[in-house]
Amino acid sequence: MERRNFLKSAGALLAGSVLPISLVEVAFGKSKHENFTFAYISDSHIQQIKGNKFVRNFDRGLVRAVAECNLMDPKPDFVIYGGDLAQLGSKPEIDHGLEIMSACKHKVHYVMGEHDYYLDLGQYWESQLGPQWYSFDHKGVHFVVLNSIIVDEKWTNKWSSGEERMGVMAGLDNPLGSPFMVGAAQRAWLKNDLAKVSKDTPLVVLSHSPLQKIYKGWNFWTDDAEQIQAILKPFKKVNVFYGHVHQIQYNQIGNISFHSVMATAWPWPYPSTYSQAPSQLPKLTVEMNRADPFFERDATGWQFIDVWSGNTSMHFQLPENSPRTVAYNKKHKQPEDTKYQSDRIPPQKHY
Amino acid sequence: MKTFVSALGGVLLTTTTLAPVAAPLGLPEVPVPANNPLTPEKIQLGDKLFHDTRFSATGEVSCATCHDKKKTFTDSPLKVSEGINKLMGTRNAPTVVNAAYMHSMFWDGREPDLEGQSAGPFINPVEMGLPNHEPILKIVRSDAEYTKLFKQAFNKHGKQIKMQHVQQAIASFERTIISGNSPFDQYQYGGDKHAMDEAAVRGFKVFREQGRCISCHTVSQSYALFTDSRFHNLGVGFERINKDVGELTSAFAKAKRNAAEVDVAVLTNKNTSELGRYAVSIQSRDVGSFKTPTLRNVAKTAPYMHDGSLESLLDVVKFYNNGGRVKESDPTFDFQSGGIRPLDLSDEQMDDLVAFMEALTSPEYK
Amino acid sequence: MKSIHHVAIAATMFLVYATSAFADEFTDQDLKNWEQDFQTAVIQGRKLFTDPNLGSNGVVCAQCHPNGANTHPETYPKLQKQLGRVAVMWEMVNWCIRNPLEGKDLSPDSPDMIALQAYITFERRNVKLAPGKH
Numbered sequence: 001m002e003r004r005n006f007l008k009s010a011g012a013l014l015a016g017s018v019l020p021i022s023l024v025e026v027a028f029g030k031s032k033h034e035n036f037t038f039a040y041i042s043d044s045h046i047q048q049i050k051g052n053k054f055v056r057n058f059d060r061g062l063v064r065a066v067a068e069c070n071l072m073d074p075k076p077d078f079v080i081y082g083g084d085l086a087q088l089g090s091k092p093e094i095d096h097g098l099e100i101m102s103a104c105k106h107k108v109h110y111v112m113g114e115h116d117y118y119l120d121l122g123q124y125w126e127s128q129l130g131p132q133w134y135s136f137d138h139k140g141v142h143f144v145v146l147n148s149i150i151v152d153e154k155w156t157n158k159w160s161s162g163e164e165r166m167g168v169m170a171g172l173d174n175p176l177g178s179p180f181m182v183g184a185a186q187r188a189w190l191k192n193d194l195a196k197v198s199k200d201t202p203l204v205v206l207s208h209s210p211l212q213k214i215y216k217g218w219n220f221w222t223d224d225a226e227q228i229q230a231i232l233k234p235f236k237k238v239n240v241f242y243g244h245v246h247q248i249q250y251n252q253i254g255n256i257s258f259h260s261v262m263a264t265a266w267p268w269p270y271p272s273t274y275s276q277a278p279s280q281l282p283k284l285t286v287e288m289n290r291a292d293p294f295f296e297r298d299a300t301g302w303q304f305i306d307v308w309s310g311n312t313s314m315h316f317q318l319p320e321n322s323p324r325t326v327a328y329n330k331k332h333k334q335p336e337d338t339k340y341q342s343d344r345i346p347p348q349k350h351y
Numbered sequence: 352m353k354t355f356v357s358a359l360g361g362v363l364l365t366t367t368t369l370a371p372v373a374a375p376l377g378l379p380e381v382p383v384p385a386n387n388p389l390t391p392e393k394i395q396l397g398d399k400l401f402h403d404t405r406f407s408a409t410g411e412v413s414c415a416t417c418h419d420k421k422k423t424f425t426d427s428p429l430k431v432s433e434g435i436n437k438l439m440g441t442r443n444a445p446t447v448v449n450a451a452y453m454h455s456m457f458w459d460g461r462e463p464d465l466e467g468q469s470a471g472p473f474i475n476p477v478e479m480g481l482p483n484h485e486p487i488l489k490i491v492r493s494d495a496e497y498t499k500l501f502k503q504a505f506n507k508h509g510k511q512i513k514m515q516h517v518q519q520a521i522a523s524f525e526r527t528i529i530s531g532n533s534p535f536d537q538y539q540y541g542g543d544k545h546a547m548d549e550a551a552v553r554g555f556k557v558f559r560e561q562g563r564c565i566s567c568h569t570v571s572q573s574y575a576l577f578t579d580s581r582f583h584n585l586g587v588g589f590e591r592i593n594k595d596v597g598e599l600t601s602a603f604a605k606a607k608r609n610a611a612e613v614d615v616a617v618l619t620n621k622n623t624s625e626l627g628r629y630a631v632s633i634q635s636r637d638v639g640s641f642k643t644p645t646l647r648n649v650a651k652t653a654p655y656m657h658d659g660s661l662e663s664l665l666d667v668v669k670f671y672n673n674g675g676r677v678k679e680s681d682p683t684f685d686f687q688s689g690g691i692r693p694l695d696l697s698d699e700q701m702d703d704l705v706a707f708m709e710a711l712t713s714p715e716y717k
Numbered sequence: 718m719k720s721i722h723h724v725a726i727a728a729t730m731f732l733v734y735a736t737s738a739f740a741d742e743f744t745d746q747d748l749k750n751w752e753q754d755f756q757t758a759v760i761q762g763r764k765l766f767t768d769p770n771l772g773s774n775g776v777v778c779a780q781c782h783p784n785g786a787n788t789h790p791e792t793y794p795k796l797q798k799q800l801g802r803v804a805v806m807w808e809m810v811n812w813c814i815r816n817p818l819e820g821k822d823l824s825p826d827s828p829d830m831i832a833l834q835a836y837i838t839f840e841r842r843n844v845k846l847a848p849g850k851h
Binding site for chain 1: 566581596597600601604634635636638685686687688689690692
């Protein structure tokens with residue numbers, strides 16, 4: 001029957017299609033390394049109301065991402081958590097977030113976000129999860145995790161309490177905030193860490209803020225981005241993954257591919273929608289459409305990343321929106337949306 | 352060229368090339384695909400096919416068995432449908448009334464349109480149980496009455512008559528089963544502020560606001576379909592598979608790659624059935640998700656949910672009020688839609704919601 | 718006590734209304750006063766926009782709408798799916814208060830609701846009207 005044939009071809013299509021959910025694939029082509037995938041969850045902003053009451057919507061976003069990660073077939077090698085597990089960095093929030101994460105069947109590597117940090121400068125987070133910056137190797141790829149949300153000490157020390165400092169930093173658009181940076185200490189550590197790595201080893205750098213300058217007003221920004229990029233320049237293939245922006249962004253600067261990851265909590269508008277200030281959203285980025293912002297999970301998501309020959313394919317899993325894949329285009333030497341780059345999503349912008 | 356149909360007080364008007372006729376109060380024009388324009392001949396043929404029990408393995412079951420006009424085109428009060436030899440399926444028969452507006456068919460949307468939908472039940476082992484569509488073609492190619500009707504409707508005879516024509520005729524008939532003009536429609540779109548009683552008016556407010564019903568059961572400025580044609584996991588029936596969801600999804604994805612029949616799998620296996628939309632998309636976001644049904648005439652089509660597990664409208668309202676749980680002590684599953692949450696409705700608000708839903712019954716089905 | 722209060726009010730009245738002698742003209746001082754009044758509402762609106770007590774769960778408007786972005790007041794009235802009809806700005810503000818903020822509606826003419834709209838609209842100044850646009 002016709003339907004049987006249809007199912008057969010659908011099956012073939014499925015077998016050859018990308019994996020569901022957002023996944024990162026690092027691939028190696030003909031090299032001696034094997035391809036692998038990891039999953040990426042970020043920006044859950046677990047928010048305490050009081051006692052054991054938390055904002056349900058943000059809980060459900062993380063619960064859902066973990067559940068979907070556990071379904072992934074084939075399984076990811078590990079999971080990266082991209083920062084902002086908590087909303088106000090408190091012990092109950094971090095504990096509750098980690099409790100939800102504990103359902104995850106894979107090893108998780110954590111990145112520090114500003115919402116995890118500014119209450120106690122990351123002390124509690126560190127006691128539960130270990131150092132704020134570190135590196136590890138996996139199947140021939142060198143992974144570096146940075147804390148990119150540090151600001152200058154004068155700002156850090158000028159508040160009467162951690163709560164006050166956290167409160168200011170928690171407001172993305174709060175003019176009393178301060179621009180993020182990686183800072184001299186970590187830059188020195190990074191140089192040192194990379195000194196032991198051969199220049200043709202693929203690098204994956206994980207940070208919370210973009211290691212590029214997009215829009216200072218909302219800290220889509222890292223003040224010492226150029227210095228970090230210079231440290232990464234000698235390497236053949238570098239991929240930077242960052243959270244914080246709650247939206248799909250990607251860019252190519254020289255040898256470095258930049259990819260943002262989605263939030264599980266809520267989406268943010270593109271900075272270009274703020275009509276009072278200019279921003280430098282990468283021209284490469286095909287913006288997400290927000291045609292129907294009524295769903296709890298609108299424009300939120302999680303991702304799987306395939307790593308192949310040191311380049312990546314990002315599979316964004318967007319509940320209530322079309323899934324998207326941003327993959328490295330070898331010919332153009334840059335990441336591109338596999339579907340929308342040439343045929344951009346019809347704009348539904350409120351500019 | 353689109354054509355439109357309107358069912359006004361049971362009088363059927365069709366146009367193929369003229370301007371579209373107005374739809375009943377509260378509904379938009381009926382969408383008709385360009386490749387299957389509505390004609391009176393096709394509608395008449397489809398009506399006959401829809402009621403013909405000869406297209407089943409036992410000669411006892413027709414489309415109308417589970418979609419009975421007297422029961423608002425469902426098989427209420429059955430929880431799940433009963434096919435040949437008293438075999439039970441896994442899902443509650445959705446009404447055909449206003450199905451023409453749906454963007455996809457079946458609870459899991461596995462068919463894009465009425466044409467595609469109509470071919471499935473004939474060859475499902477727990478519905479009409481035919482081994483394939485050949486017996487149907489044999490009958491319609493030889494039966495004198497059908498020979499005449501197919502000639503009139505499609506100008507086809509003998510071997511020229513294909514399953515596609517059978518499907519197009521059934522779909523055409525179904526596109527005439529349209530009903531609006533309920534007390535709600537008269538209230539909202541007909542300017543009659545007394546068409547709904549006070550409880551229903553209050554219920555409409557709960558429906559739009561605190562109840563959050565309108566999120567998926569959509570209403571618009573000039574019409575109301577009461578469905579977003581999307582898929583959501585409410586938590587209904589999910590306890591059956593929650594523990595094994597990993598194994599089930601992997602196994603199903605594998606089976607589907609090997610061209611397993613989705614239809615058969617979801618209607619014959621209770622657990623597979625609970626995968627919902629996932630069985631069609633193989634996307635983890637769709638695990639346990641089912642299509643939003645319309646709420647028009649809902650008071651006449653009990654029981655409710657994809658598995659018929661909730662008996663009354665009040666049960667349904669209570670289920671939502673508990674955040675998608677029958678009892679407050681029941682667990683909330685990880686795959687439940689984030690939009691489902693406890694609503695904190697009072698008993699009166701819940702009764703009002705039921706009163707509102709009772710105001711969605713069209714005069715034809717009173 | 719009471720008399721002082723009266724005097725104060727009289728003085729202010731004098732200040733505001735002494736600036737223009739006739740109703741068919743206004744002065745720079747008038748403009749300044751009106752702008753100041755508007756800014757008072759904007760500042761109040763910004764406060765509410767970042768106030769964890771506007772709803773019941775501590776979520777604030779600015780969490781999803783930094784600088785009021787993606788609120789596009791210039792597109793109202795328009796069809797709001799979630800309200801089931803063409804709606805105006807304050808109705809959508811209440812939708813947000815009811816849903817993500819899990820709070821209670823503000824009355825449409827309450828000073829708070831007006832202030833919220835003043836702030837949102839101020840953040841979108843100089844963007845051209847686009848009623849009905851999504």
